[in-house]
Amino acid sequence: MTGNGIILETRHLRKDFQALRAVDDVSIQVRQGTFHSIIGPNGAGKTTLFNLLSGTLKPSEGEVLFKGQDITRFSDTRRSHLGIGRSFQITNIFPNLTVLENVRIATQSRGHDSLKIWMHYGRYRQYEERAREILAEVGLAGRELQIAGLLPHGDQRKLEIAILMATEPELLLLDEPTAGISREEVPAIMEVIGRIKARSDKTIMLVEHKMDIVMGTSDVITVMHLGNVIAEGTPAEIAGNETVQNAYLGGLYKDAMREALAADGREGE
Numbered sequence: 440m441t442g443n444g445i446i447l448e449t450r451h452l453r454k455d456f457q458a459l460r461a462v463d464d465v466s467i468q469v470r471q472g473t474f475h476s477i478i479g480p481n482g483a484g485k486t487t488l489f490n491l492l493s494g495t496l497k498p499s500e501g502e503v504l505f506k507g508q509d510i511t512r513f514s515d516t517r518r519s520h521l522g523i524g525r526s527f528q529i530t531n532i533f534p535n536l537t538v539l540e541n542v543r544i545a546t547q548s549r550g551h552d553s554l555k556i557w558m559h560y561g562r563y564r565q566y567e568e569r570a571r572e573i574l575a576e577v578g579l580a581g582r583e584l585q586i587a588g589l590l591p592h593g594d595q596r597k598l599e600i601a602i603l604m605a606t607e608p609e610l611l612l613l614d615e616p617t618a619g620i621s622r623e624e625v626p627a628i629m630e631v632i633g634r635i636k637a638r639s640d641k642t643i644m645l646v647e648h649k650m651d652i653v654m655g656t657s658d659v660i661t662v663m664h665l666g667n668v669i670a671e672g673t674p675a676e677i678a679g680n681e682t683v684q685n686a687y688l689g690g691l692y693k694d695a696m697r698e699a700l701a702a703d704g705r706e707g708e
């Protein structure tokens with residue numbers, strides 16, 4: 440940290456895909472230990488922004504700073520070792536391996552023993568112990584020996600989070616962690632994310648379309664529209680922001696926001 444509590448900063452970040460400006464002059468600051476959500480209509484540039492933060496994409500212009508260090512030219516691997524973790528899509532798990540093996544391999548990569556076949560048995564046991572702890576944290580205790588690819592969707596999402604946690608990131612980038620799972624499975628995922636949030640050493644950035652989740656969990660919300668940041672503030676500030684409501688054509692999310700706030704007891708804040 441640089442002493443100002445900002446773990447991540449972008450300066451005039453821009454990403455062009457040929458003629459399309461997907462991310463346009465985005466300058467944001469994320470405070471250490473906060474839950475910072477990025478919202479915006481489809482195509483707003485949220486995933487592209489995450490790709491620029493994780494190093495999957497290089498910006499056309501602008502800088503990314505992590506704990507005050509300019510990491511704009513760093514590869515995704517280097518950023519991961521620095522402590523920026525991105526949730527892997529389910530295609531990145533080993534579907535034929537057990538749940539435990541998937542997480543153990545990820546803990547080994549943190550210990551710089553990735554994919555080593557020969558390893559002192561004591562070290563191997565350490566990694567396995569750590570993997571079991573993480574699985575318990577995400578609510579997958581008892582599922583260790585199941586084949587990862589055969590887990591129900593909700594549990595696969597938990598496994599993704601476990602794999603992410605195994606790399607011990609300080610900053611977690613979660614892009615729609617509840618996408619593609621049934622409504623009933625959502626609270627369990629949010630409980631896992633809530634537990635991670637409760638640990639003050641973690642900073643979470645979340646992209647999510649479900650407004651009740653965003654309003655209920657975020658400390659700060661940044662709103663993107665057509666590549667630009669159009670607003671930033673607390674959930675109450677964002678819900679009452681007219682520019683934001685207009686960005687969501689036809690007030691698509693307006694009612695959802697009101698409902699979420701009412702449910703959360705924040706209305707009138």
Ligand SMILES: Nc1ncnc2c1ncn2[C@@H]1O[C@H](COP(=O)(O)OP(=O)(O)OP(=O)(O)O)[C@@H](O)[C@H]1O
Binds near residue numbers: 480481
């Ligand atoms: N690799 C790419 N090549 C060309 N265009 C791209 C690429 N990735 C994204 N885009 C375009 O950039 C814009 C922003 O896309 P992005 O995926 O960042 O939006 P998003 O906010 O994550 O949307 P959603 O909520 O639907 O996930 C879109 O118009 C998209 O079609």
Ligand SMILES: [Mg+2]
Binds near residue numbers: 485486487
């Ligand atoms: Mg996206």
